[in-house]
Amino acid sequence: MNDRYASAKALYQSLGIDTEAALETLQKFPISMHCWQGDDVNGFDREGALTGGIQTTGNYPGRARNPEELMADIEKALSLIPGKHRVNLHASYAIFQPGQWADRDALLPEHFAPWVAFAKKLGIGLDFNPTYFSHPLAASGRTLSSEDPEVRAFWIRHTRCCLRIAEYFARELGTPSALNIWIPDGLKDTPADRGRPRRIYKEALDEIFATPYDHALVNVTIESKVFGIGLESYTVGSHEFYLNYAAKNNMLCLLDSGHFHPTENIADKIPSMLLFADKVALHVSRPVRWDSDHVLRLDDMLRDIAHEIVLAGPDRILLALDYFDASVNRVAAWVLGMRNMQKALLAAMLEPNQRLSELQAAGDFTQVLVLQEESKSLPYGDVWDEYCRRAGVPERAAWFDEVLAYEKTVLAARS
Ligand code: RNT
Numbered sequence: 100m101n102d103r104y105a106s107a108k109a110l111y112q113s114l115g116i117d118t119e120a121a122l123e124t125l126q127k128f129p130i131s132m133h134c135w136q137g138d139d140v141n142g143f144d145r146e147g148a149l150t151g152g153i154q155t156t157g158n159y160p161g162r163a164r165n166p167e168e169l170m171a172d173i174e175k176a177l178s179l180i181p182g183k184h185r186v187n188l189h190a191s192y193a194i195f196q197p198g199q200w201a202d203r204d205a206l207l208p209e210h211f212a213p214w215v216a217f218a219k220k221l222g223i224g225l226d227f228n229p230t231y232f233s234h235p236l237a238a239s240g241r242t243l244s245s246e247d248p249e250v251r252a253f254w255i256r257h258t259r260c261c262l263r264i265a266e267y268f269a270r271e272l273g274t275p276s277a278l279n280i281w282i283p284d285g286l287k288d289t290p291a292d293r294g295r296p297r298r299i300y301k302e303a304l305d306e307i308f309a310t311p312y313d314h315a316l317v318n319v320t321i322e323s324k325v326f327g328i329g330l331e332s333y334t335v336g337s338h339e340f341y342l343n344y345a346a347k348n349n350m351l352c353l354l355d356s357g358h359f360h361p362t363e364n365i366a367d368k369i370p371s372m373l374l375f376a377d378k379v380a381l382h383v384s385r386p387v388r389w390d391s392d393h394v395l396r397l398d399d400m401l402r403d404i405a406h407e408i409v410l411a412g413p414d415r416i417l418l419a420l421d422y423f424d425a426s427v428n429r430v431a432a433w434v435l436g437m438r439n440m441q442k443a444l445l446a447a448m449l450e451p452n453q454r455l456s457e458l459q460a461a462g463d464f465t466q467v468l469v470l471q472e473e474s475k476s477l478p479y480g481d482v483w484d485e486y487c488r489r490a491g492v493p494e495r496a497a498w499f500d501e502v503l504a505y506e507k508t509v510l511a512a513r514s
């Protein structure tokens with residue numbers, strides 16, 4: 100056993116914290132790694148700009164330009180991240196054989212067969228997202244809430260295709276697939292009627308889910324937002340809309356940590372929602388003053404979210420990341436964010452949570468404060484290094500050497 104780990108283990112033991120149990124539990128938190136960090140949310144199904152009120156900024160070289168490159172980059176990233184995780188795909192990442200193409204309302208499982216083969220090779224599960232942006236029928240800023248019945252019908256058909264594809268992922272890979280619905284729909288300026296688009300959207304969702312899907316295979320999640328670029332004044336799929344829709348229709352809410360007012364604490368929402376829902380789904384992101392989707396840092400927000408995830412336990416949380424930074428090496432962005440998420444989870448497990456909860460219940464807030472602060476300088480980094488060692492991935496920043504080598508040999512050759 101490594102000396103530093105042995106001494107950390109003993110120190111934690113003296114505080115009643117079992118590092119071995121923490122190392123074990125950390126493995127039970129698979130994180131769904133978002134494929135879209137690798138290619139700046141471009142996808143493969145059509146040319147054209149990223150729309151929907153989201154944006155990537157930066158022009159760091161080496162963006163994945165096709166399925167082969169994206170898969171190679173994902174595989175590289177996963178090889179530097181301890182544990183078994185998942186990959187989160189968008190419908191726009193369909194892979195067509197030469198001469199074959201299908202619009203979003205005609206997507207079939209076969210258009211994702213190469214992704215399934217890839218996931219089987221890596222022994223991982225896949226999650227999925229319908230793509231209601233970067234498409235001519237999303238150009239008006241309205242998809243499932245569109246005033247035009249034909250536009251609505253198109254996106255209803257699209258969502259149904261995606262349900263079938265998520266079922267296919269789950270069946271093939273032997274692990275349920277999360278299907279996350281996020282629509283960009285909103286208005287640039289103050290609405291005249293806030294209710295109308297939401298009524299239309301609600302009816303569209305009702306119509307989609309009137310067709311059954313296999314609940315054992317697919318966890319449908321619905322993701323709220325507060326604003327988008329060019330859609331600053333109003334978002335159809337608001338938090339209250341989805342909270343209630345999910346409760347009434349036995350679905351799960353997804354909280355994206357960038358989709359709330361800047362001082363709102365996402366961590367605080369998790370235990371409240373878990374009193375009324377089986378699970379909460381998360382898109383962990385880092386909003387810098389707004390929904391900027393920066394790479395995760397090990398900051399207070401992340402640690403607070405991790406604390407609530409740990410208290411909830413692995414069975415109650417569907418954990419995914421969502422950020423896209425094009426100004427840095429994209430493989431590094433994945434690895435750093437995934438490792439930070441795991442570090443935050445581990446650090447949260449290595450706090451005296453039981454004791455703290457008892458002290459809070461007893462009203463001893465001075466001790467809560469002191470213990471919370473003292474926990475921050477406990478040697479969780481030594482336990483993290485041990486986790487990496489046991490998982491056979493590079494410790495500390497050594498993973499970055501591999502990313503640099505990959506950049507030199509693979510990424511640099513891309514124009
Ligand atoms: C957008 C949402 C959504 C997307 C991805 C690409 O604000 O966060 O989850 O980022 O689906």
Ligand code: ZN
Pocket residue numbers: 281322355382421
């Ligand atoms: Zn999101």
